[in-house]
Amino acid sequence: MDRDKLAVLTALRAVVDPEVGLDIVNMGLLYGLELTPARITARLTLTSRGCPLGETILGMAQDALEGVAGEREVRLVLSWDPPWSPRMLSEAGRRYLDGY
Amino acid sequence: MSMTAAPAPPISAAGLAKSPPIDLPMRHFVSAAVAFWIFAAALAGGTGRFFGFDFQAKWVLGLVHIMTLGWITMTMFGAIIQLSAVLWETPVAWPGAVRGAWWAFTLGLIGFVAELWSGGSRYWIPAALLFGAVVVYLACFVRTMAAAPRLDWTARHLAVSVSCLAAVVTLGFLMAWDRDRGVLFRDTTGALIAHVHLALVGWVTLTVVGVSYRLVSMFALSHIESKTPGRLALALACAGLGGLALDGLFFGRRLMPLWAGLLAGAYLSYAWQMRAIFSARHRRIDPALAYTLLALVGGALWTVLGVLLACGMLPEESHVFAAYIYACLIGWATPFILGQIHKIVPFLVWLHIFGRRPWSAEKPPPKMTDLASERLAWAEFFAVAPAVLLGVAGFLAESRLVLEAGSLFLLAGATLYVSNTAFTLSFLVREGGWTGTSSRS
Incomplete structure (x- = not known):
């Protein structure tokens, strides 16, 4: 993984769902990441449509990405396909929740 | 399916419905907590008024309305208002009218109970x-x-459930009008049974059941594979409730065991659906989930008492009816509400204070669990759980001592609940109050 992508992922790992206590990458909310010299595009989902924290989490992700984007444009795309399910939790996320 | 069409805006949060201003749900939760504590305190101080020659109908009626309207309905209104963005993906309509309705409801309830308790007419x-x-x-x-x-x-x-609430209100109004006339309802007991069950099953239970599928699976990080038991539960509940209400109102209560059987079947199907949700959970049992399990026990108790009453296996006496109603209100609805509110109130406070931009990785916001005391919540749970069992047992056995013990446990639970809610709200007060709109708007 190149250094740029690693920096972007690290920034997104700092965005924590305040109810669950787990970051959005390990929650499986990040569906895709595309880095170009002009733009960072992150495809994200939420745990459910109308998620009450949706706006906040997207705002946090936006801020986190802007922190590492430099001159690049940050673009978040909200996707519901496929719908999120607990199966999308990472192995580390499952371990965290098992111990929580 | 993506929410955005190319070219996408920088942040595509379109379609995310706005939460209402925080004061709107919170005023309901705060007044409901006060009503819950008043109910528990009045019950603890007046257990003797339920039994024998000391039975005071107006006092009991006032107490029941503090519980059903002040605690349960007030909380459910607040929850529906807050959850409208989640459940219906649209903000609640006419927030100004809701605010006015809260005033009318609160003042109406205070006046109603005061008139009953002071012997006014x-x-x-x-x-x-x-x-x-x-x-x-x-x-x-x-x-x-x-x-x-x-x-x-x-x-x-x-x-x-909202349709049932409309039916409850309409029927209550007609019963009050007909009280001295006797034109509409020849069987006043049957009409009362219909009224009570439209409220307890139709309004309270169907709201609890519907919300539990969404919130419990969300809080437990569970995923529902099959909704068949839940769909069956809804169909059986509608059939049982509809039959019971019509039979009570118009047909002389001839088929009560059948309706009770259908409602018991609905409860079993619901419990089976909840079992699936709990089996697939990805989080440990916290106070909120423990309360849901307690509610399932209380609901089972209520169901068994209902079937026994409908089949004539329990005497139709006031203390048995009281046990039946207590099992529903304190055993079933209250634990479920307490569990969900332990999640919803810290969430609202967190969102209002910490959901504001800009967000900084160097100084991340606290978790929602930091805004409430889990230890206090567990203490509260272990006070409410015996209150459920002792209260039902006390009424059934007509034991003032057992009922007093149960009511003291309930008062302890209510006091802890109010303390924990006040602790959470103190964050809000420190950050400048609850006026204004939701944090990110």
Whole structure:
């Protein structure tokens, strides 16, 4: 993984769902990441449509990405396909929740 | 399916419905907590009034309305208002009217109970305020549902429960009008049974059931594979409740065992659905989930008592009816509400204080669990759980001692609940109050 992508992922790992206590990458909310010299595009989902924290989490992700984007444009795309399910939790996320 | 069409805006949060201003749900939760504590304190101080020659109908009636309207209905209104963005993907309609309805409902309830307890005869005035407030709430909910892009199965439960609330209010109004005339309802006991069950099963239970599918699976990080038991539960509940209400109102209560059987079947199907949700959970049992399990036990107790009463296996005496109602209100509805509110109130406070941008990785916001005391919540749970069992046992056995013990446990639980809620709200007060709109708007 190149250094740029690693920096972007690290920034997104700092965005924590305040109810669950787990970051959005390990929650499986990040569906895709595309880095170009002009733009960072992150495809994200939420745990459910109308998620009450949706706006906040997207705002946090936006801020986190802007922190590492430099001159690049940050673009978040909200996707519901496929719908999120607990199966999308990472192995580390499952371990965290098992111990929580 | 993506929410955005190319070219996408920098942040595509379109379609995320706005939460209401924080004061709107919070005023309901705060007044409900006060009502819960008053109920528990009055019950603890007046257990003797339930039994024998000391039975005081107006005092009991006032107490029941503090519980059903002040605690349960007030909380459910607040939750529906807050959850409209989640459940119906649309903000609640006419927030100004909702605020006005809260005032009318609160003042109406205070006046109604005060008239009952002081032996007054003008309770039609506060009752009219209550009636008007409920009509406004209903209008707001129906308008909100009409604007929803889709109605999922939780929303379908709420559509039925809101319809039942309209039926409860209408029937209550007609019963009050007919009280001295005897034109509409020849079997007043049958009409009362219909009224009570439209409220307890139709309004309270269907709201709890529908919301539980969404919130419990969300809080437990569970995923529902099959909704068949839940769908069966809804169909059986509608059939049982509809039959019971019509039989009670018009047909002389001839088939009560059948309706009780259908409602018991509905409860079993619901419990089976909840078992699936709990089996697939990805989080440990916290106080909120423990309360849901306690509610399932209380609901089972209520169901068994209902079947035994309908089949004539328990005597139709006031202390048995009291056990039946207590099992529903304190055993079933209250633990479920307490569990969900332990999640919802810290969430609201967190969102209002910490959901504001800009967000910084160097100084991340606290977790929502930091805004409430889990230790206090567990202590509260272990006070409420014995209150459920002792209360039902006390009424059934007509034991004042056992009922007093149960009511003291309930008072301890209510006091801890109010303390924990105050602790959470103290964050809000320190950050400048609850006025204004939601954090990110």
